[in-house]
Amino acid sequence: MTKYTFYILLTVLLTVYGQIVIKWKMLNVGKLPDDIITKVLFLFMNIFNPWIASAFIGAFVSAILWMYAMTKVDLSYAYPFMSLSFVFVLFLSHYFFKETITIYKIYGMLLIVAGVIISARA
Numbered sequence: 001m002t003k004y005t006f007y008i009l010l011t012v013l014l015t016v017y018g019q020i021v022i023k024w025k026m027l028n029v030g031k032l033p034d035d036i037i038t039k040v041l042f043l044f045m046n047i048f049n050p051w052i053a054s055a056f057i058g059a060f061v062s063a064i065l066w067m068y069a070m071t072k073v074d075l076s077y078a079y080p081f082m083s084l085s086f087v088f089v090l091f092l093s094h095y096f097f098k099e100t101i102t103i104y105k106i107y108g109m110l111l112i113v114a115g116v117i118i119s120a121r122a
Contacts, residue, residue, distance in 0.1 A: 004072040005120075007065045008081045014062035016088040018055035020096060025051045027097070080119040083112045 029046055033039050046052055069078055087109050093099040 002073055002077075004069050005081070007069040008073070008078050009084075011062045011065045011069065012081055012084050012088070014058040014065070015082070016085050016092065018058045018062075019085070019089055020092050021051050021055040021058075023093070024096065025049055077120065080116045084116060086112055 026046070029042075029049075033042050047056070066078075090101060090105055090109055094101050
């Protein structure tokens, strides 16, 4: 691993943060309306929720960190790390939202982790 892996992993963590926060807050606001105008207004109004806004800020910071990492490491090295977001989301969605972890999800996660390890050493 390079010293720039920190920036890549921070990118992953901020991405995961955004996914978890948006899921959490959208569960709290209720069902998406049926008609298109109300849908757009519903989603637009939720952008101003401080938590959801923090997820967007996290995504922006994540993009900046990714840009920095791309000046220092090969994309073919860095990009496999992005798949770690699946691993973090799997466990965090189970912890926070009581989503089911199946044996197939575990197998998939193990394949992802193995792929990142192999890719990082190549």
